[in-house]
Amino acid sequence: MAVIEVTDLRCAYGDHLAVDGIDFTVERGEVFALLGANGAGKTTTLETLEGHQAPQSGSVRLFGHDPRGERRTVRRRTGVMLQDGGFAGELTVRETADLWARLGTRKGDVTSDLERLDLQHRADVAVEQLSGGEKRRLEVALAIHGDPELLLLDEPTTGLDPESRRRTWRVIAELVDAGTTILLTTHYLEEAEALANQVAILRDGKIAVAGTLGQVSAQLPARIAFRTPTVPLPPELAALRVDSRVGELILETPHLQPDLARLLAWADSHALTLDRLHARGGSLEDAFMEVVA
Numbered sequence: 402m403a404v405i406e407v408t409d410l411r412c413a414y415g416d417h418l419a420v421d422g423i424d425f426t427v428e429r430g431e432v433f434a435l436l437g438a439n440g441a442g443k444t445t446t447l448e449t450l451e452g453h454q455a456p457q458s459g460s461v462r463l464f465g466h467d468p469r470g471e472r473r474t475v476r477r478r479t480g481v482m483l484q485d486g487g488f489a490g491e492l493t494v495r496e497t498a499d500l501w502a503r504l505g506t507r508k509g510d511v512t513s514d515l516e517r518l519d520l521q522h523r524a525d526v527a528v529e530q531l532s533g534g535e536k537r538r539l540e541v542a543l544a545i546h547g548d549p550e551l552l553l554l555d556e557p558t559t560g561l562d563p564e565s566r567r568r569t570w571r572v573i574a575e576l577v578d579a580g581t582t583i584l585l586t587t588h589y590l591e592e593a594e595a596l597a598n599q600v601a602i603l604r605d606g607k608i609a610v611a612g613t614l615g616q617v618s619a620q621l622p623a624r625i626a627f628r629t630p631t632v633p634l635p636p637e638l639a640a641l642r643v644d645s646r647v648g649e650l651i652l653e654t655p656h657l658q659p660d661l662a663r664l665l666a667w668a669d670s671h672a673l674t675l676d677r678l679h680a681r682g683g684s685l686e687d688a689f690m691e692v693v694a
């Protein structure tokens with residue numbers, strides 16, 4: 402049985418349909434990243450999985466259970482981040498973590514939770530005195546308490562400096578190695594690339610593109626770029642041309658290897674050096690830009 406099963410989910414605020422008929426499943430041990438521009442419906446989907454929101458129609462199942470109707474059963478196995486404003490600002494970091502641990506049913510060492518997110522030296526500081534990035538790390542520390550089977554993470558690294566982000570990725574990767582299933586939302590495509598095996602890109606509450614990272618990237622053409630040569634390109638390559646900015650020429654092709662070989666042969670025959678030549682396959686960023694453009 403899938404850990405998460407979402408079937409024809411619709412969620413509305415008044416008459417505004419924020420999630421408009423989405424389906425996906427997440428199997429045990431997978432990391433599933435929900436991507437999309439602001440307002441695409443990521444948080445609404447996550448809040449429905451957390452049981453904070455009721456679907457307008459369709460269904461959401463975690464471990465085969467309804468996260469609203471069978472909240473206790475689901476919560477025992479699921480780590481979630483505390484909602485915005487859920488902290489009592491005057492409590493210290495350790496008091497907050499202790500309280501959270503007592504409210505839940507999973508056993509675990511709060512000190513080690515704080516250490517994993519590099520917050521041990523902030524343990525006696527009031528939560529209201531934490532920086533934005535430290536607060537976000539505390540939210541992640543609470544979510545991972547007791548090594549849940551499933552983690553639901555809403556933008557786990559937003560506002561973190563690059564080192565803290567990488568550290569958080571390492572913590573998440575360790576949990577995945579230990580068998581945790583993860584669904585996360587993020588605006589950082591490199592985060593999805595670093596962590597996820599499945600992605601779905603939402604647009605206006607619908608899934609526009611979904612699949613493994615490889616499948617999503619492979620749907621987009623490859624790109625070859627180089628500094629503009631002074632000699633005109635042969636027609637079959639000139640037809641691939643999509644853009645030329647600041648002296649760089651970009652060719653898009655679904656057939657990277659033969660077209661790159663053709664380009665190099667042409668450059669050779671004209672004794673040309675193609676400055677700053679680089680070639681790459683389609684990427685998650687290309688897929689994302691295609692969806693949100």
Ligand SMILES: Nc1ncnc2c1ncn2[C@@H]1O[C@H](COP(=O)(O)OP(=O)(O)OP(=O)(O)O)[C@@H](O)[C@H]1O
Pocket residue numbers: 414417419437438439440441442443444445446
């Ligand atoms: N409490 C609310 N009341 C009314 N409309 C809401 C509410 N929360 C979200 N919406 C609307 O629902 C849609 C989806 O919002 P949601 O927060 O799920 O998007 P998101 O993809 O998480 O966006 P972001 O990347 O900005 O966090 C948006 O149009 C948003 O304005």
